[in-house]
Amino acid sequence: MSARSEQPTDGPLPRDSRMDSATEAFVAHRNLLFTVAYEMLGSAADAEDVLQEAWLRWAGVDLGAVLDRRAYLIRITARQALKRLRTLGRRKESYVGPWLPEPLLTSPDVAEDVELADSVSMAMLLVLETLQPTERAVFVLREVFDLDYDEIAEAVDKTPAAVRQIAHRARAHVAARRPRGTASPAETRAALEAFQRAVETGDLQSLLDILAPDVVALSDGGGIRHALLRPVVGVGPVARLLAVGWWKRDAERSLQPVQINGGPGLLVRVDGEIDGVLAVRVENGYITGAYHVRNPEKLSRVERETAVSR
Structure with missing residues (x-):
């Protein structure tokens, strides 16, 4: 995963300053990163584990070489979530009865953001369960979090052209299965x-x-x-x-x-x-x-x- 220069620096930051800056950036985006991992996994417990793994990788990054911290954090979170998603798939095969996502108590303002509410809804998460792991990652990163194809390609180890094809296939798959009705x-x-x-x-x-x-x-x-x-x-x-x-x-x-x-x-x-x-x-x-x-x-x-x- 590449990192690009945000602005020229005179050299690496002192360790304490770098860690303070890394922590500040991670905390600022933590809710977003949790949502990325949760939408990919359907499990809050696994999403929290992914955030721990993402933090360990983020803490070692040269921040002076990162152009877009939000996008970079989303990429490393998605990469770790994708690894865990493949493991979860094997675990779910032996699950007793239907598997449902781990429910979250959310604030009223989430319901007011129609797109966000739809993306984390139980119905949508069940639709996402029918996608292959890479398809799910691409769909979430593109359709929910609006990453460009180059950034997604780095997260899922595919070429941008392949990601475009996967995104098209995932959109069609979800569109055929997602709930269509609305309610005020x-x-x-x-x-x-x-x-x-x-x-x-x-x-x-x-x-x-x-x-x-x-x-x-x-x-x-x-x-x-x-x-x-x-x-x-x-x-x-x-x-x-x-x-x-x-x-x-x-x-x-x-x-x-x-x-x-x-x-x-x-x-x-x-x-x-x-x-x-x-x-x-x-x-x-x-x-x-x-x-x-x-x-x-x-x-x-x-x-x-x-x-x-x-």
Whole structure:
């Protein structure tokens, strides 16, 4: 990976000054770098590990030879994330039941940035899971973070011409699978409120009214907690599942509206303890996707907000 001169220098900076400058740059871009790694991996824990690896490499860089610190940091983060992504693919092959991304509690301003919210949404991350690792890296770096083809080529060890072809193929793949409907903030709030009431009361008719005909429900227990072993599709099966399947238990439960991955969701507590997160996708006023994460290893980021940025 090359570094280019930002401006002439009289020689290397003293070590303390160089480390202060490196730390300042890394901290300034940390939320961005976390978002890059998270969108490539779908795992906050793995994204944090990638940031540690990226920092170790960044700390040894000659800063005086770096033209664009943001782009350079994104490249080294993406390179480390791509290595980890290939390893994760093998790990997911033995995962018990459906694999869902690690949910993030996000601030309301993330939802206001439509492009950012879409890029970190559970629905989009599931679409990205269907890409090959290099395709996913290229798509994220180009379509979400707007790196040029030369910079992406350095990150993924391909020629710029090859990256253009990969980007074209990845865009077509994602376009054929990404959700197409939209919802205004008011529609989203109304749908979530109606959905919450219906789930809390087990009102089958209300669920039938708020769910889209082709709604899909997925749940992830990771083999640790009870969860669906395959997707449930269609308004009738999903409504019955929500009315009597997930929620009927001899315990005190509560549902709290929250922002999950830039979209609407419910934080589920049983006997006061977090039991899971139910993120939903709202399109044209209806719930089209329900993503229930119960794997306790994936719930560490739902009690405090995680900052994401572009």
